[in-house]
Amino acid sequence: MTLTLRTLTADDLPAFQRVFDAAFLLDTQEDRLERWRDVFEPERHHAVFDGDEMIGGGGVQSREMTVPGAGPVPIAAVTSVGVKPGHRRRGVLTRLMRAQLHGLHEEGREAVAALWASEAGIYPRFGYGFAAQFARLAVPRGAAFHPGVSLGGERVREVSRDEAMPAMKAVYESLRPTRTGWLNRSDAHWGHHLADEERDRGGLTAYRYVLHPDGYAVYRIKGDWQERGPRSELHLREIAARTDEAYAALYRYVLDLDMVGEVQFFTASDDPVVHLLADARLALRSMQDSLWVRLVDVDRALVQRRYGSDVDAVLEVHDDFCPWNGGRWRFTVKDGTATVQRVDDDPDVVLDVQALGAAYLGGTKLTVLARAQRVREVTEGVLRTLSHAFSGDRDPHCSELF
Structure with a gap:
């Protein structure tokens, strides 16, 4: 039978959820629909x-x-992509990705798309680059800080969710403009997170929920009582x-x-706690991959961010x-601001859009991608300058699955 593609309506949410659950081998829970509806576009x-x-x-x-x-x-935060078992290897995902990316280009809204990949081998073929990673960190209870670490004099206390949420939102919003990879959060997105x-x-x-006047922490406990006493996981x-003291x-x-x-x-990936100890x-x-980034429109995407040094x-x-x-x-790039123009001149650097997506947030160096044979330098010395311009002061990080 011929396959067809169309844009969804609000009435399609139940069927869409069942497809998503089937693709990720989950049991469908119908009462989860209303939670999805808050963020479903x-x-x-x-x-x-x-x-x-x-x-x-x-x-x-x-x-x-x-x-x-x-x-x-x-x-464009790409989400809920999946194909039901029994229907794979038929070009369904390729058709979805083409409709999505070509549609983004035609709409002219977002110049960049990003996603979390269920399997890292899927999305490079659609132009997504490995742009950020996170660290799976484990630290034993009581691990001491190095001498001289200041904790300040403010009290840290546990509070209810209702008391914590306004304070957490205020802290998050004050930090978000300077934290590469952070997303805006509506009330619905906070609820999902x-x-x-x-x-x-x-x-x-x-x-x-833990509050400090200048910060917050959220945690769960996995209970573990052993013969020598409790050794629960936090x-x-x-x-x-x-502030660093609050952190x-x-x-x-x-x-x-x-x-x-x-x-x-x-x-x-660059959490300073390692150096606090x-x-x-x-x-x-x-380490594990987190964000994969795709430049929908190279010229519009590259001028949206700033750069660390001049380059031509x-x-x-x-x-x-x-x-x-x-x-x-x-x-x-001049004084951090980029311009991008189509030309016929000889290239200084040859690369694919996947490499540009990987470097876009400043967490993956173009020089490293060159060593992996994903970038080729034509004019000696240009690649190093270009890589330095793209690099950021912080590793990109996104703590929120979407």
């Missing part, structure tokens, strides 16, 4: 049908993301602080909780999936 979702059966789908959330030096910009029904807990406790969901004080609080054996956290080896870390280079960009990006672009 049907006019920005597509689905593929085999006759009357919806067999694949995917969509976009209209969000903002902080980019280096320029604060929040509109981002900190969903706390029994089915959300995975056998852990409800969330606990699972941090998020720490945010306006250290919040970490000190969770590291000193009684009956805990270890603190675990999916945190930024007197014994850095106590912080066990493993001709980039030859290859992009088979979105051919309007292909060709040669003169990329010029």
